Amino acid sequence: MPIIKILPHPEYCPQGAEISAPAGTSICEALLDHQITIEHACDMSCACTTCHVIVREGYTSLNEVDENEEDLLDRAWGLEPYSRLSCQAFLAQQDVVVEIPKYSINHAKVVHCAGHPMRQIFLDTETTGLSPDNGDRVIELACVELFNRKPTGNNRHYYVNPGRDSHEEALKVHGITSEFLKDKPAFERVADDFLAYVAGADVLIHNAPFDVGFLNKELSLLGRPTFGSQVGQVIDTLAMAKELFPGKRNSLDALCDRLEVDRSGRTLHGALLDAELLADVYINMTRGQDALLIEPTTSEVTGPAMDSVDLRTFELAVPLASEQELAAHEDVLKQLDKASGGKTLWRLAA
Ligand code: FES
Secondary structure, eight states, rough: OOOOEOOBBBBTTTOOEEEEEOOBBHHHHHHTTTTOOOOOOOOOOOOOTEEEEEEEEOOOSSSSHHHHHHHHHHHHHTOOEEEEEGGBOOOOOOOOEEEOOOOSSSHHHHHHHHHHEEEEEEEEESSSSGGGGGGGEEEEEEEEEETTTTEEOOOEEEEEOSSSSHHHHHHHOOOOOOHHHTOOOOOHHHHHHHHHHHHTTTEEEETTTHHHEEEEEEETTTTTSSGGGGSEEEEEEEHHHHHHHTTTSHHHHHHHHHTOOOTTTTTSSOHHHHHHHHHHHHHHHHHHTTTOOOOOOOHHHHHHOOOOOOOGGOOOOOOOOHHHHHHHHHHHHHHHHHHHHHTTTHHHHO
């Protein structure tokens, strides 16, 4: 029997695995049979992309991709030349090596599936320059909160007096002058409120190492533990975007354009505006297949279930062709008869 080697995936298969399945089995079925619970939102009917995998070895041994799969693959995240929908990829006799993409629609959906509420904070900073190790400091800090993927309005926005001027280049980017900041509080005075606000949440940052480096520097100056140790997890949306759109520009501006997020209000970089844009980008980036993955509303998470509707009670209206339409159809068939020497397929099918 052919062997499927599955490369490590942090959620489905942290150590990687090797399984075997009879030829003719789809990769998706084989994975599920071996408790590797890859998503399969359409129940393997080739109507979603949640079962997307990349076949690193043995791609050509699989059945060919048909038109339907090809169309769906176009919508898959992080599409690669050797991408397949695993429910449509059937094993032959040859072994294959398969990678389950790290980010997929599953990433956005995982908490909903588990039925747990999800608090996410989208964070951005502005700074006096590029290097916290050379004395650059945070001057603006903004957080936008989403609860179960819906904005709550419970945001935070601080301007901070850094006790020094911004570098000229940084000033051109953010436009926040020392004059403006001179009566603002020092980081120390906002730290408690900020840390209480982000405590335990998933914090999403575009190019997270940059902002986290600055936050860690500010916290270390106060003798506080690192930022990452005080939140649920830090997710770098830039790393995520690079996986989803390999080889493309993935700046916040580029993502806004690609994902149709309106950034017309963005002339200078402002932390609050950028955090809001990032939240919108993230929602669009993780909204691959709303039709199949219906996001629960708050009431679904916390309140009573909605009444179910029995669709069998509905009668489907079937409009019939008129005399005129039937005559026009017959005319076309006659023309086809003539052109094909009587081999019109539509007549055979009838
Ligand atoms: S499970 Fe939907 S296409 Fe494979």
